[in-house]
Amino acid sequence: MSNSFIQIESLSIRFSGNEILKGISLDIDEGEYVSIIGPNGAGKTTLIKCMAGIYSHWEGSIQIDGQAVPTLGSRTLAKLQSYVPQAEGRTNPLTVEEFVATGRYPHLSAFTSMRKEDYEAVNTALDRAGLLALRKRAIATLSGGERQMAFIAAALAQDTRILLLDEPSTFLDYRHQTNISSILKSACRDSGITVIAVHHDINTAAASSDRIHAIKDGQIVFSGTAAETTDIQTLEKIYDTKFISAPLPGRALPLVFTGDAS
Amino acid sequence: MNKGPVTLSILLVCAIATLILSPLFGMEFIPFHATGQEYEILMGIRLPRVLCAFAAGSMLALSGMAFQALFRNPLATPFTLGVSSGAALGAALFIRFGISFVLLGISGTSIAAFIGALLSILLVYGLTKLKGGFSTPTLLLSGIAISFFFSSLILFIQYISGLSHSFRIVHWMMGTLSTADYTNLFNLLPFLGIGGLLLLFLHREMNLFMVGEDLAISRGVNTRLVKKLIFLAASLMVGGVVAICGPIGFIGMMSPHICRLLVGADHRYLTPATFLFGGMFLTLCDTFTRVFSHWSGGAELPVGVLTALLGGPFFILLLLNRKGGLDL
Numbered sequence: 001m002s003n004s005f006i007q008i009e010s011l012s013i014r015f016s017g018n019e020i021l022k023g024i025s026l027d028i029d030e031g032e033y034v035s036i037i038g039p040n041g042a043g044k045t046t047l048i049k050c051m052a053g054i055y056s057h058w059e060g061s062i063q064i065d066g067q068a069v070p071t072l073g074s075r076t077l078a079k080l081q082s083y084v085p086q087a088e089g090r091t092n093p094l095t096v097e098e099f100v101a102t103g104r105y106p107h108l109s110a111f112t113s114m115r116k117e118d119y120e121a122v123n124t125a126l127d128r129a130g131l132l133a134l135r136k137r138a139i140a141t142l143s144g145g146e147r148q149m150a151f152i153a154a155a156l157a158q159d160t161r162i163l164l165l166d167e168p169s170t171f172l173d174y175r176h177q178t179n180i181s182s183i184l185k186s187a188c189r190d191s192g193i194t195v196i197a198v199h200h201d202i203n204t205a206a207a208s209s210d211r212i213h214a215i216k217d218g219q220i221v222f223s224g225t226a227a228e229t230t231d232i233q234t235l236e237k238i239y240d241t242k243f244i245s246a247p248l249p250g251r252a253l254p255l256v257f258t259g260d261a262s
Numbered sequence: 263m264n265k266g267p268v269t270l271s272i273l274l275v276c277a278i279a280t281l282i283l284s285p286l287f288g289m290e291f292i293p294f295h296a297t298g299q300e301y302e303i304l305m306g307i308r309l310p311r312v313l314c315a316f317a318a319g320s321m322l323a324l325s326g327m328a329f330q331a332l333f334r335n336p337l338a339t340p341f342t343l344g345v346s347s348g349a350a351l352g353a354a355l356f357i358r359f360g361i362s363f364v365l366l367g368i369s370g371t372s373i374a375a376f377i378g379a380l381l382s383i384l385l386v387y388g389l390t391k392l393k394g395g396f397s398t399p400t401l402l403l404s405g406i407a408i409s410f411f412f413s414s415l416i417l418f419i420q421y422i423s424g425l426s427h428s429f430r431i432v433h434w435m436m437g438t439l440s441t442a443d444y445t446n447l448f449n450l451l452p453f454l455g456i457g458g459l460l461l462l463f464l465h466r467e468m469n470l471f472m473v474g475e476d477l478a479i480s481r482g483v484n485t486r487l488v489k490k491l492i493f494l495a496a497s498l499m500v501g502g503v504v505a506i507c508g509p510i511g512f513i514g515m516m517s518p519h520i521c522r523l524l525v526g527a528d529h530r531y532l533t534p535a536t537f538l539f540g541g542m543f544l545t546l547c548d549t550f551t552r553v554f555s556h557w558s559g560g561a562e563l564p565v566g567v568l569t570a571l572l573g574g575p576f577f578i579l580l581l582l583n584r585k586g587g588l589d590l
Contacts, residue, residue, distance in 0.1 A: 094473065
C-alpha cells in the first residue's frame with residue numbers, strides 16, 4: 001500500500017443501472033493542485049460528488065489520510081474537506097455573511113453559537129474573496145462572479161485541508177476567473193491546502209495544476225503534468241476532436257485550442 | 263447592527279400586547295376590571311381561546327417555515343402540500359372508527375391527526391423526490407393531488423357516518439377556534455413545545471437545506487437524520503393544530519414569508535420571528551371574527567374562511583412575483 005494523502009481505488013458507481021464511474025483509481029498527495037478534465041458526461045462531477053460524500057452508494061474505496069471515507073462521520077469529513085458545487089444559477093435568500101458562515105457548520109454543535117474564532121474565519125474568508133464590502137448583500141442580488149466568490153469564501157471558511165471544486169471558473173468573466181485562480185493557487189501554495197478541481201478549460205487547468213487527470217467514459221484515460229497534457233495527440237485522444245497549440249513567448253506551456261490548423 | 267435582534271424585540275412586544283388585549287374584544291367589549299359573569303367570560307372563555315389561537319398560529323407558521331426550507335420553495339406549506347388534509351383525514355378516521363382515548367393527557371384525535379400529517383408528508387416528499395427535484399409545478403401538483411384525494415376520502419367517511427359523527431367532521435373541515443378551551447390548549451402545547459424546540463435547535467441545518475442538499479451534506483449535515491427530525495416537528499405541529507381547530511390555511515405560507523422580509527432568511531432569527539408572527543396573526547384574525555359577530559348577529563365567521571380570504575390573494579401575489587425558478 002502506498003501512503004498517498006488521498007487514495008481512490010477502483011471506484012465505481014451506478015445510476016439506475018448505468019455505470020457512470022468504472023473503476024477509477026487515483027492517488028493525490030497533500031498540498032497538490034490536481035485538475036480533473038474530460039468531455040461532458042465523462043463522470044467528472046460524479047467523481048467530485050463521491051469524494052465530497054454526496055453520493056455514498058459507490059463501490060471501491062476512498063481513503064483520506066489513511067481513513068476510509070464511509071467510516072468518517074459527516075462532521076469529521078466536513079472538517080477535512082469542503083466542496084464548491086457547479087454554479088447552477090440557483091440562489092438563496094441568505095446574505096453573503098450568513099452564507100459564508102454556513103461554512104462553520106462542522107465546527108459548531110447544536111448547542112453552541114458562533115465563537116470568536118468562527119467570526120474570524122468568516123472575516124478572513126470574506127477578505128480573501130474580496131467580499132468584505134458586499135457582506136450584507138443578499139446572495140440573490142449578486143452577479144454570477146460575485147456569487148461564485150461567495151461559494152468559494154464559504155468553502156474557505158470551512159477551514160479544511162482539502163478543497164473540492166466543480167468547474168469553479170466556468171461562465172465567469174475574465175476578472176473573476178483570474179481572482180479565483182489566484183485564490184486557489186494561494187490556498188494551495190501558501191496554506192498547503194490540497195486543491196482538486198474539475199476544469200472545463202484546458203488552459204486554465206494547465207496554468208495552475210501540479211497534476212492533471214483526464215476522465216472519459218467513467219475511466220481515467222490519462223494522468224500527467226501540465227506540460228504532458230497540453231500535447232496535441234493526448235488531447236485529441238481525450239476529447240475526440242482536433243486541437244491546435246500556439247506557443248506563448250516567455251511561457252513554458254503553449255495555449256491550446258480546438259480546431260484544424262488550417 | 264444586525265436588524266434581526268431589534269425586529270425580534272419589536273415583534274415580541276407586539277405579540278405580548280396582542281395576547282393581553284385580544285381577550286377584551288369580542289361580540290361585546292369587556293374591560294380588564296370586569297367582575298362576575300363578564301370576568302368568567304374573559305378568563306374562562308376568551309383567554310383560553312386567545313391562547314389557543316396564538317399556539318395554533320405559531321404551529322402552522324413554524325411548520326410552513328420548515329417545509330419552505332426543506333423544499334426550497336416559498337409555496338410549500340402544510341395546506342398546499344396536502345399535509346393539512348392528511349391530518350384532517352387522520353382525525354376524521356379516528357372520529358368515525360376510533361374509540362376515544364387519552365394518552366398522557368393527549369387526545370387520540372390529536373395522535374391520529376399527527377399520524378395522518380406524517381404519512382402525507384412522506385408521500386408528498388417521496389413523490390417530488392421521485393420526479394427529481396422540488397420544482398414548483400411538481401410540488402404543487404403532488405400537493406393538490408394528495409389534498410383532493412384525502413378530501414374525498416373525508417367526504418366518503420362523512421357519507422358513511424351517522425349525523426352526529428358527520429357534524430363533528432364538518433367542524434374539522436371549517437377551521438375554527440370557536441370551541442377552543444383550556445383542554446384544547448393543553449392538547450396543543452406539547453405539540454408546539456416539541457416541534458418548536460426541535461426547529462429552534464435545527465436553525466443552522468434549515469439554513470443549509472435552504473441553500474441546497476448537496477452543499478448541506480458537504481458541510482457535514484447528517485441530512486437523513488435532520489430531514490426526519492424536520493418531518494417529525496412539522497407533522498407534530500400540523501397534526502396538533504388540525505385535531506383541535508381543523509385545517510386553517512395560509513398562515514403557514516404568509517407568516518414565514520413576511521418574517522423573511524422583516525428579519526432576513528437566517529433561521530436563527532427567522533424561527534422565533536415566525537413563531538411570534540404566526541401566533542399574533544391568527545390571534546388577530548380570530549379576534550376579528552369575534553368582533554365581526556357583533557354585526558352579523560352572533561353567527562361567527564370561521565377563522566379559516568378569513569385566513570383563506572387573505573391568503574388567496576397573497577398566494578397569487580407570490581406567484582406573480584416569482585423570478586425564474588421561484589427559489590426561496
